[in-house]
Amino acid sequence: DIVMTQSPDSLAVSLGERATINCKSSQSILYNSNNKNHLSWYQQKPGQPPKLLIYWASTRESGVPDRFSGSGSGTDFTLTINSLQAEDVAVYYCQQYYSTPYTFGQGTKLEIK
Amino acid sequence: QVQLQQSGPGLVKPSQTLSLTCAISGDSVSRNSAAWNWIRQSPSRGLEWLGRTYYRSKWYNDYAVSVKSRITINPDTSKNQFSLQLNSVTPEDTAVYYCARHLWAGGNWFDPWGQGTLVTVSS
Numbered sequence: 001d002i003v004m005t006q007s008p009d010s011l012a013v014s015l016g017e018r019a020t021i022n023c024k025s026s027q028s029i030l031y032n033s034n035n036k037n038h039l040s041w042y043q044q045k046p047g048q049p050p051k052l053l054i055y056w057a058s059t060r061e062s063g064v065p066d067r068f069s070g071s072g073s074g075t076d077f078t079l080t081i082n083s084l085q086a087e088d089v090a091v092y093y094c095q096q097y098y099s100t101p102y103t104f105g106q107g108t109k110l111e112i113k
Numbered sequence: 114q115v116q117l118q119q120s121g122p123g124l125v126k127p128s129q130t131l132s133l134t135c136a137i138s139g140d141s142v143s144r145n146s147a148a149w150n151w152i153r154q155s156p157s158r159g160l161e162w163l164g165r166t167y168y169r170s171k172w173y174n175d176y177a178v179s180v181k182s183r184i185t186i187n188p189d190t191s192k193n194q195f196s197l198q199l200n201s202v203t204p205e206d207t208a209v210y211y212c213a214r215h216l217w218a219g220g221n222w223f224d225p226w227g228q229g230t231l232v233t234v235s236s
Contacts, residue, residue: 040222049211049226097221101177104160
């Protein structure tokens, strides 16, 4: 199984500042046949299911604010939230869909400082 | 807009069978470009993919090794829904269970998700 490890486990950032969340996979999730990284990011607020934010490591889902961006390749990935808003308080997860079993990171809890 | 609506009991006794259903609106369980998944979330195990069912000229299932001996995911084409059965449950199976779709045409990210069902295994 591919193990996904996020860092940090929790993060406190001031409103208007930048938040950076890292995700590392135990093996490369760059698929040679399409040259794409099989990684997605989700946002989960209390009492709600995860919400898709980003796929292919850097493609924003429709309707997701452009302050959310994803980057990285191979085994190391980053979710960046620019100009943090109060509504961004949530737990964020990365997920690999390179191979089954699909696996998730343990989550990063983002709070306001 | 695709929506997934979950139903099923929130309390199951140890050794019994957990059964949940996910009703699909705005899409078809028989669509050959989609797969229908069950995922659970608990404090101890985090988000855990359990398995999926999908149609590609015939029905297929894939299951996580951790639950493979106990799990069944079935489509119900007459009601446009799919179900999860998990046998011989223990307290470790206590979790919020989600259904979710992924599409084959793109990558296998999950969207949308059902609303979630908290299932507690307790006598």
